[in-house]
Each structure stands twice: as structure tokens, then as C-alpha cells.
Amino acid sequence: MIKVKGLSYVYKDGSVALKNMTLDFNNGNVIGIIGENGAGKSTLFLNIMGILKPGTGEILYKDSQISYDRNYLKNYRKKIGIVFQDPDKQIFFSNVYDDIAFALRNSDIPEDIVKNRVLDALEDTDLLEVQKKPVHFLSYGQKKRVSIAGAMAMDCEIILFDEPSAGLDPSMREKIINIIHNLKSEGKKVIISSHDMDFIYKVTDYIYVLKDGSNVLEGDPSEVFLNDDKLKECGLEQPWLIKIHQNMKVPAFKEEYELYKYWSEINENSNNWNGLQGSPHRD
Amino acid sequence: MLSMDRHAYSNGLTDANPLKKGAFAGTLLGIALVFDISTLHLLIALGTSIIVIIMGKVDFRVYLKLFMIPGSFLILSILTLLVSISTDQKNFLISGEIFGFYFGVVKTSLSLSWLIFTRCLATLSIAYFTALTIPVNQMVVIMKKLRLPSVLIELIVLMYRFINIFIKSFYESYNALILKNGFADLRKSRKSISLLAAMMFNKILGGYKDWRVVLETKNFNGDFHV
Ligand SMILES: Nc1ncnc2c1ncn2[C@@H]1O[C@H](COP(=O)(O)OP(=O)(O)O)[C@@H](O)[C@H]1O
Numbered sequence: 275m276i277k278v279k280g281l282s283y284v285y286k287d288g289s290v291a292l293k294n295m296t297l298d299f300n301n302g303n304v305i306g307i308i309g310e311n312g313a314g315k316s317t318l319f320l321n322i323m324g325i326l327k328p329g330t331g332e333i334l335y336k337d338s339q340i341s342y343d344r345n346y347l348k349n350y351r352k353k354i355g356i357v358f359q360d361p362d363k364q365i366f367f368s369n370v371y372d373d374i375a376f377a378l379r380n381s382d383i384p385e386d387i388v389k390n391r392v393l394d395a396l397e398d399t400d401l402l403e404v405q406k407k408p409v410h411f412l413s414y415g416q417k418k419r420v421s422i423a424g425a426m427a428m429d430c431e432i433i434l435f436d437e438p439s440a441g442l443d444p445s446m447r448e449k450i451i452n453i454i455h456n457l458k459s460e461g462k463k464v465i466i467s468s469h470d471m472d473f474i475y476k477v478t479d480y481i482y483v484l485k486d487g488s489n490v491l492e493g494d495p496s497e498v499f500l501n502d503d504k505l506k507e508c509g510l511e512q513p514w515l516i517k518i519h520q521n522m523k524v525p526a527f528k529e530e531y532e533l534y535k536y537w538s539e540i541n542e543n544s545n546n547w548n549g550l551q552g553s554p555h556r557d
Numbered sequence: 558m559l560s561m562d563r564h565a566y567s568n569g570l571t572d573a574n575p576l577k578k579g580a581f582a583g584t585l586l587g588i589a590l591v592f593d594i595s596t597l598h599l600l601i602a603l604g605t606s607i608i609v610i611i612m613g614k615v616d617f618r619v620y621l622k623l624f625m626i627p628g629s630f631l632i633l634s635i636l637t638l639l640v641s642i643s644t645d646q647k648n649f650l651i652s653g654e655i656f657g658f659y660f661g662v663v664k665t666s667l668s669l670s671w672l673i674f675t676r677c678l679a680t681l682s683i684a685y686f687t688a689l690t691i692p693v694n695q696m697v698v699i700m701k702k703l704r705l706p707s708v709l710i711e712l713i714v715l716m717y718r719f720i721n722i723f724i725k726s727f728y729e730s731y732n733a734l735i736l737k738n739g740f741a742d743l744r745k746s747r748k749s750i751s752l753l754a755a756m757m758f759n760k761i762l763g764g765y766k767d768w769r770v771v772l773e774t775k776n777f778n779g780d781f782h783v
């Protein structure tokens with residue numbers, strides 16, 4: 275639905291943030307944009323949202339170039355939402371409910387629909403019990419989910435997540451992963467920027483690797499992540515399941531539990547064979 | 558400020574009807590301002606304090622501490638009201654003489670000071686009753702009921718949010734400076750304070766830019782819908 279064609283962006287101070295970047299978000303349902311700090315991920319997102327206007331190149335939505343007039347952008351941003359990295363910078367209200375409802379009310383949606391959508395979003399992000407608490411009493415992870423709920427309540431076709439797992443503890447990270455899985459199963463397109471490779475490996479089905487504002491590698495995560503040298507060049511690391519796959523000759527699993535299950539099966543087999551050394555091969 | 562806010566959201570009266578709480582505070586305030594009866598003022602101060610401490614379950618020591626801050630200013634200013642200067646000794650109840658001038662307390666200023674003092678106590682305790690038992694989201698309900706202009710309500714709601722963000726990031730920077738021994742002596746302290754001011758300024762400016770971006774993605778059209 276969204277494509278980026280030959281996009282370049284230079285900031286006013288002369289820093290070149292994006293160079294001739296071409297991406298096609300029809301390649302997957304949950305798409306990862308990975309790259310080290312300063313690779314250009316956030317700048318790309320701001321361009322996609324129509325906040326920054328590219329120097330050259332174009333952003334295509336449903337095969338036509340997006341326009342920058344107010345009305346077009348207003349409708350466009352009903353279809354495409356974004357969750358920024360720092361929750362404190364995107365929550366305006368002290369009250370969780372009002373903050374999630376904010377974008378909906380700006381779109382003149384009737385209040386009873388607003389209410390249903392907000393309550394759904396609160397439920398999906400597991401925030402029902404804190405909805406009456408003032409925002410500044412919430413934990414970082416809860417605030418992060420408030421900002422996600424704000425985007426979800428808009429019922430967008432596409433949601434961009436800028437570094438969603440940064441600064442989260444393991445259980446909160448797991449919650450975000452679940453939210454993304456749910457969005458995917460609802461048929462939404464999710465685009466995630468991150469340098470958390472394990473996170474990206476777990477949730478995405480197509481990835482783009484950025485380096486210094488250029489798109490240097492793309493494809494299926496389980497293929498792209500095999501390319502260790504290239505990843506290192508980009509300042510990135512393989513997900514641990516891939517490292518184990520490459521260095522210990524076990525299959526490439528997507529989930530931790532699959533590896534454990536596989537491993538316990540091997541142990542069982544080698545016990546049955548009574549001392550016989552079974553080479554770890556999965557049938 | 559933050560602790561008062563915390564109390565407002567989690568005290569024994571949080572769930573009470575905000576309009577009733579507002580009307581209660583408003584009525585008492587009216588009485589305290591209209592009637593020049595010190596006993597009445599003291600009764601109001603005592604009554605609201607008891608309500609805040611017993612029904613609101615606010616810790617007595619916390620409450621007392623909150624009173625000490627404006628209380629000390631109150632006492633200082635009452636003292637200056639109380640003492641008058643004259644070249645003549647006769648009107649004074651008690652007085653002392655320095656260089657032919659008489660410093661002392663006149664009967665009329667005594668009763669006036671006492672009245673102002675008790676009125677301040679009453680209004681102060683009403684203010685604390687409001688701040689400690691009515692959280693901001695309920696305040697919005699009251700303000701709407703009073704038909705205050707929505708621009709004003711929006712402004713208050715946003716200021717409240719940003720004050721909280723400001724305090725949070727202020728303490729982050731402040732603690733960082735303490736940990737780096739920024740307040741070891743007077744000279745360093747002076748430098749650290751100016752550093753802190755510059756940091757906060759940059760943060761606010763940076764924050765302003767980010768907020769504008771977020772507002773744009775949320776299709777902000779000038780209305781905060783409070
Ligand atoms: N507001 C800005 N002004 C000038 N340069 C910027 C600005 N924001 C980002 N940059 C620069 O653009 C490049 C890409 O930054 P960014 O998109 O934030 O990367 P990422 O999100 O991948 O960390 C970096 O070199 C960064 O220094």
C-alpha cells in the first residue's frame with residue numbers, strides 16, 4: 275500500500291539523513307526497518323508521515339504520490355498512524371482516556387464511537403485498570419502502551435512503530451510483541467524501526483537494513499540475518515537464535531521454545547539409543 | 558507539589574462527588590471572605606483540617622508541613638502589620654523607644670492583624686482542602702460546570718501536564734548534577750545552577766518541536782476537546 279521511491283532527505287544543517295531509498299511495504303505484513311543509531315530510521319518515518327517533505331523521490335500511497343495539502347494529510351493520517359519512541363513527548367493529557375481519544379476527536383468522530391474505540395484500545399493494550407490514573411503516575415511501559423493505544427484507537431491501516439522495544443523490561447517487551455501479533459492478525463500492516471535484532475526477528479516477516487541513510491539489504495528475516503558480515507558492517511548483530519543456528523548446527527528457529535523442544539527430543543533419542551552419539555539433525 | 562497531587566488522586570474523598578466538594582469549598586470561602594468574625598474563621602480552618610485529615614486520610618504530619626510553608630510567610634507579614642511607628646507613646650499597648658521613635662502595637666492594628674491572620678488560616682485550609690481532595694480531572698468537571706471558557710480549561714489542563722513533565726526532567730538533571738559533585742561548593746553550585754537553567758531551556762525548546770510533530774500526526778486542529 276505504501277512505497278518509497280528514490281527518497282532522499284537532507285536536514286537544514288546539511289546532514290544527509292536519507293539517500294536514494296527505495297522500499298516497498300507490500301513485501302510483508304510486519305516489516306522491520308533496522309539500522310544503528312543515526313541510520314535514518316526516524317527520518318524515514320517522518321517522511322512517510324508527511325511531516326518532512328523529501329528533497330527528491332516520492333512516497334506513494336495506493337500507487338499515487340502523497341500530497342502535502344492540509345486536507346489530504348488529514349485523511350492520510352487517519353489511515354497511517356505512528357507511535358514515537360518517547361511516550362512523554364506524545365502524551366498531552368494527564369488522563370489516559372482523553373489522551374487516547376484525542377486523535378479521534380480531532381477527526382470529528384462521534385463521541386459514542388470514540389468511547390467504544392478507546393475502551394477497545396485500552397483492553398487490547400491491557401490498560402483498563404489504569405485508565406483513571408494520571409499519566410505521570412504510570413510506569414514507562416504503561417506510558418508506552420498509552421501511546422500505542424492512541425494509534426490503535428484510530429483504527430489505521432498501517433501503524434509505524436519507532437523503536438518500540440527501547441527501554442522496556444522483558445515482560446513489557448513481551449506485551450508489545452503480543453500487541454503487534456494481534457495487529458497483524460487483524461489484518462493491519464505494521465512497520466517497525468529498531469536495532470533490537472531479537473525483537474525484529476520475532477515479529478517481522480520482511481526487513482530492510484539501513485546504513486547511513488541507504489537501504490543496503492532486504493528480504494526475509496531468516497535469510498537476511500544469515501549475512502553476519504554485512505550486519506556487522508552496518509553496526510548490527512545477529513539474533514541469538516540465528517547465532518546458535520550458525521555456530522551450533524541446529525535448525526533456525528523463530529521461537530525460543532522450539533529450540534528447547536528440539537533439544538529435549540535429541541536428548542531423549544540419544545538416551546534411547548543408549549550411548550549412541552546422535553548428530554543433531556532434525557527430521 | 559507532586560505529593561499534593563498524589564494525595565488528590567488517592568485520598569479518602571477522591572471518589573466523592575467533585576461538584577459537592579467544589580460547592581463545599583466555594584461556600585466556605587465565601588463565608589470566610591464576607592464575615593469579619595475570627596471565631597468563624599478558626600472554626601472553618603479547624604473543620605476543613607479535620608475533614609482533610611480524618612475523612613481524607615491525609616497524614617497529619619504531611620498536612621502540618623504543608624501549612625508551615627505559607628504559614629511562615631503569613632506570620633512574617635502579620636508581624637509587619639502589627640508593629641507601627643509613632644513619635645507619641647499614648648496609643649500603644651506595648652512599645653519600645655529607639656531614637657525618640659516609638660515602636661509598638663496599637664489596639665486597632667492588633668484586632669485587624671488578628672482578623673487577617675484568622676482569615677488567612679481559613680482560606681489557606683480551604684485551598685488545601687481543594688488541592689488535596691479534588692484531583693485535576695475532577696477540577697475540569699467543576700470548571701466546566703462553572704462555564705469557564707474552554708480555552709482557559711485547556712490551558713490549565715496542558716499546564717498541569719507540562720509542569721509534571723518539567724518537574725520530572727528538572728529532577729533528572731538536578732540529580733545528575735548532584736552525582737557529579739556539581740554542588741560541592743558555592744562556586745560550583747553557582748555554575749551548576751546556570752547549567753541547569755540552560756539544560757531546562759534546551760529541553761523545553763526541544764520538547765516543543767517534538768510536541769508539534771506529534772500534534773500534527775494526531776491531526777490537531779486547535780481544539781483540545783476538554
Ligand atoms: N533535526 C535534525 N537536524 C539535523 N540532523 C538530524 C536531525 N535529526 C536527525 N538528524 C541526522 O540525520 C541522521 C539520521 O537520524 P535519524 O533518522 O534520527 O536516525 P535513527 O532514527 O536511525 O537513529 C543522523 O545523522 C542524524 O544526526
Ligand SMILES: [Mg+2]
Nearest residue numbers: 315316317436
Ligand atoms: Mg530514531
